Amino acid sequence: MTHYAFHFDGTRCTGCKTCEMACKDYKDLGLGVAYRKVYEVTLGETKKADDGTFASTCVSYPLSLACNHCENPACVKVCPTGAMHQDADTGLVSVDADKCIGCGYCHMACPYNAPKVDREKGHSVKCDGCKERVAAGEKPVCVEACPARALDFGPVDAMSKLGEQADIAPLPAKSYTSPNLYVKPSKDAKPAGDASAKVVNPLEVM
Amino acid sequence: MEAAFAEMPLALFSTLAPMGAGAFVILAAAFLTAKLDAEALGRIDRLTAIPVAFVIVGFIAAFFHLASPANAFGVFAGLGSSPLSNEIAAGVVFCVVMVVYWAWALTGKMPEGVRKGLAVVLAVLALVFALFTGMAYMIDTIASWNTLAGPVQILGYALVGGAALGVLVLALAGCADELKAGSLKTAVLAVLVVGLVCGIGGLAAQAMAANGLENALYSGADMVSSALMVIVAGVVCLVASGVCDVFAVRGGGASAVVGMGVGAAVLAVAGILLMRLAFYAMQVSVGLSMLL
Structure with a gap:
């Protein structure tokens, strides 16, 4: 039994969104649906001084995020039909389309904005960790597409050596779901739960 | 508030179904306290179609929320x-x-004891259903909903809305005199007061909690602010519904009592629906989640 995790290196990510596009291409996703998204996180302020000059503490950093295949997934916990389920061997969380009623409960509960109800398909959709690729010994397509090597994927033991567990704003405290995401933050990044860091591209990612 | 309107099917479900269920609290009180002859019971039974319809229409509305209702048995x-x-x-x-x-x-063949027993069981089940409806929103990753104020609200709406529907059924059944008799009048007023306190107090407590929350996408204070007029309108309708009920149980001409019953029911639907929409508008996640 090997549970898998993603690694995100905030010191390498440029926010180019190649990961997002590679996923959309591989999964053949239409407009308005993306399983991996890049959040543009901004904080700080710009003030005008008495002498007319401006000083700014504004910083921005990208965060590439998909389903974190949590150890204690909120989406699985609330799902009324068992459609949202976790593979016992790999820990990967996916949707059984034949069971899903499309109630959106998983979407409401997930604090990582991973599942969405696709009303055309009639069920929830989300990142499944490219489970068929993982079964074939490959990494998820988003990881392999990243030109800056800011993403990685592998057994939890290996990924946990590369960073702290989901400790970056705008993510919530890891205690809610124990996400399988290990992050090396950029120097400007704030820790998880710091509400001063705002998502400034909500129309794109939400 | 725009996102809340997208939840209209659920808002209708959580308005109509608890209202219809709550009416059985008043009917149970009527069977236990009032002296009703067979003809009056027959009229009440036929008019029980009104709360039954509310429950069924509520469930049908919930189905419109689902992307695949065919899998609902799961x-x-x-x-x-x-x-x-x-x-x-x-x-x-x-x-x-x-x-x-x-x-x-x-069928007209229900023994009096069975009627009273089943009505009490239904009244208890109605309150349990209302509580479970509210508890469905207690999700630990949605900070503004993860509070007992949610189930308390729905319980309150079931009682206030149920009082309105119950009074309407009794008024239409020609039981105006029984309504103003001491015991039933007291029971209706008690249900009404508890319902108003739970409904309005629960939503107010939730709004106050949401007001102090914030995440990377929005602030609870902004959400409460945008929902404030809807909350005020809902509270006004709910209180006005209660006032109609009070006039109905004070007695008067049969048509006046029916008029008050109709007014109470219409105002209760409007008030509860507005307050449910306000509830959905105050969703503050601990992370990255918002209603769409």
């Missing part, structure tokens, strides 16, 4: 673990007992 798989499964199970148990009671009552 919702019991999560019984015990999923709050939504628990809610639907409580609702289905209530509906089964309601249909059995109503069908039996319509």
Whole structure:
């Protein structure tokens, strides 16, 4: 039994969104649906001084995020039909389309904005960790597409050596779901739960 | 507030179904306290179609929320673990007992003791259903909903809305005199007061909690601010519904009592629906989640 995790290196990510596009291409996703998204996180302020000059503490950093295949997934916990389920061997969380009623409960509960109800398909959709690729010994397509090597994927033991567990704003405290995401933050990044860091591209990612 | 309107099917479900269920609290009180002859009971039983319709229309509205209603029978798989499964199970148990009671009552052959017993069971199941409906929103990753104020609100709406529907049924059944008799009048007023306190107090407590929350996408204060006028309008309608009920149980001409009953029911639907929409508008996640 090997549970898998993603690694995100905030010191390498440029926010180019190649990961997002590679996923959309591989999964053949239409407009308005993306399983991996890049959040543009901004904080700080710009003030005008008495002498007319401006000083700014504004910083921005990208965060590439998909389903974190949590150890204690909120989406699985609330799902009324068992459609949202976790593979016992790999820990990967996916949707059984034949069971899903499309109630959106998983979407409401997930604090990582991973599942969405696709009303055309009639069920929830989300990142499944490219489970068929993982079964074939490959990494998820988003990881392999990243030109800056800011993403990685592998057994939890290996990924946990590369960073702290989901400790970056705008993510919530890891205690809610124990996400399988290990992050090396950029120097400007704030820790998880710091509400001063705002998502400034909500129309794109939400 | 725009996102809240997208939840209209659920807002209608959580307005109409608890209202219809709550009416059985008033009917149980009537059977236990008032002296009703067979003709009056027959009229009440036929008019029980009104609260039954509210419950059924509420469930139908909920189906419009689903992307794949054909798989709906699978919702019991999560019984015990999923709050939504628990809610639907409580609702289905209530509906089964309601249909059995109503069908039996319509035959005109229900013994008085059975009627009283089943009506009390239905009243208790109605309150359980209302509580489970509210508890379905207690999700630990949605900070503004993860509070007992949610189930308390729905319980309140079931009582206020149920009082309005119950009074309407009794008024239409020509039981104006029984309504103003001491015991039933006291029971209706008690249900009304508890309902108003729970409904308005629960929403106010939730709004105050949401006001102090914030995440990377929005602030709870902004959400409460945008919902404030809807909350005020809902509270005004709910209180006005209660006032109509008070006038109805004070007595008067039969048509005036029916008029007050109709007014109470219409105002209760409007008030509860507005307050439910305000509830959905105050969703503050601990992370990155928002209603769309």
